[in-house]
Amino acid sequence: MTSDREGAVAALAYLASRRERIAASLEALAERRGSALERAPGGGRATLERVVEYCLRGKMIRGGLVHLGYAAAAGAGPDRSLGAAVESVADSAALSIELFQAGLLVHDDIMDRDETRRGGPSIHARYADEARALGAADGLHVGEALGICAGDLCYFEAYAELSRALSGHPFARAVLGLFSQVLSEVATAQMADVRWGSAAAEVGEEEILAMYRCKTARYTFSLPLAAGALIAGDEASADALSAIGESLGIAFQLRDDELNLFGDPALTGKRPGGDLREGKKTLLRAGLLSAAPPSELPRLRSILGDAQASDADIDYVRRLAESLGVRPALSRKSAELAERARSGIAALRCPDAAARGILEGLAEYVTFRDK
């Protein structure tokens, strides 16, 4: 982050500050639920501890956004009787969204055969290693089977926490309905993603944008922000934050595409061009393929999806993306979306000036982050 982006820095500091709080509730959950599951075969405590440790390795952005949505809407809704008591509901919703995310990632790592995640072994990879050490003939398969169960447990625990906390809350049905709707969309989108990865056919820009809207925008940004606002009792703010979250999320994802190719490795910590080498169906890729003149297509196509593509190849694609206007178009679109988010933020009732400031900082962060 360039140091003059003070709003972005403040937004990140806010999310980091929520992390401690979520971590504490995750640890309490492992303890409490570990006891409740003791009578089941297999115990459950060890699995919960492992899942919680996995959550703690994450940035917990989604959980932090629940708190931000709550702070932005608290005191803005018609029902003033919803007071400090519901803050604990926001805590539970933040905890549960981190558990849902853990479950999705555990399953995702099995699908993608990723052995590492969040700076450590993925859940199924660790189970596979343990199974091999115990002499299992097919350790990977045993690890995958245990990983599927561990992911399922995350979902069941997440719903348990969420529905328990929301019991008697006037917007219980709306919050639970929102979680389920968005999670079902994510499961469906994930299937499309698996199919895209296994088929050679190109995917159109509209479809890719719909994927960004679903997985990054609606799931990562809109859901937690809107859930927080509903918990604070303000439906109007929830709707507004949902729209703001969509803009922020797509802007974030477009910047992600851009950073992946143009980012400074010293800041991102990644060798540029990873998405291209992987053959990931990004908007940047689709833009390149639709803008490239026939003369450039053979070389471009040979690089896309080639895990061994050289730095010179990536540099060629970088220049092409610049000269064809693909990169400028991405930046422009990302900036437009951030601007739209800013208008939405300005129109929020949001009695809490600090929360408004953090939201504005987020709009700065999503388009100007450099890592």
Added chain:
Amino acid sequence: MTSDREGAVAALAYLASRRERIAASLEALAERRGSALERAPGGGRATLERVVEYCLRGKMIRGGLVHLGYAAAAGAGPDRSLGAAVESVADSAALSIELFQAGLLVHDDIMDRDETRRGGPSIHARYADEARALGAADGLHVGEALGICAGDLCYFEAYAELSRALSGHPFARAVLGLFSQVLSEVATAQMADVRWGSAAAEVGEEEILAMYRCKTARYTFSLPLAAGALIAGDEASADALSAIGESLGIAFQLRDDELNLFGDPALTGKRPGGDLREGKKTLLRAGLLSAAPPSELPRLRSILGDAQASDADIDYVRRLAESLGVRPALSRKSAELAERARSGIAALRCPDAAARGILEGLAEYVTFRDK
């Protein structure tokens, strides 16, 4: 079923009659939720239709037991204001338990590498075939990845339906809490099951009994019966039905062990000894291993887990189980549990004589069924 077991016949007829009703709500769900998921990439309608078709191939025992629990408790609780309106809540709970079961089975088939289920291809096997037809290099893996997502979708849709239907219900928290608790126990037990299957070590009778209690008794019998009673507004009946369900479920599973070795193939449709050949960790197996004299252990051990064991081998184990008293002990225990269930049923308030009769028929069915 021997024709003189009229109670058992009536219980099966009751469950079959509930099936139509649950099937109709499943089909309505595919239609309604297919529309709601249309904006997500991948649509979701086709997946829902496939999942519903998979549910429809099942016997829907669990869904039927929700209706039975509801019927047994309706009008027995303190809150008479819970009237016909909550019958639709029972419909939703029945639908959602079938969706949970579908999700668990879809994931289970991936873990067990089962290609068929419920008289047709398993979900991931069908996806794998389709991926291969489209030229995917690793069709099985693509099928498994899509199957994991489809199972996840089942859970999300099941919770959505359940929490929507329970909104405003006085026992919403209790019902949602019960579902989550039992499902988490099942996920945990499933992990123990995977570990049992991948390790050579024997499992003790207590642990196997805990597995039967969790997966067959509490999940398949207690959960739906108690959920139905809670929906009807009667906590006392829910507790009683939960205990009755535990007895019925364990009795059912013990009879299952017995039928697997001693059943008449003309009735069960299965070659006897399947569990033994598979090496499944059943109570019958644990009983045999602990009762067999040292002189019989080598032959017995060579047969357990031998997929190629001959019919003569199985016949030998059958005679051993009889002479060592293992089979009589199973039958006795199953009959005792059914008797305990009958006492519980006699003590139920249950104003509905027909529902009481069906419960009694179930107690007859679980111990005397011959297929």
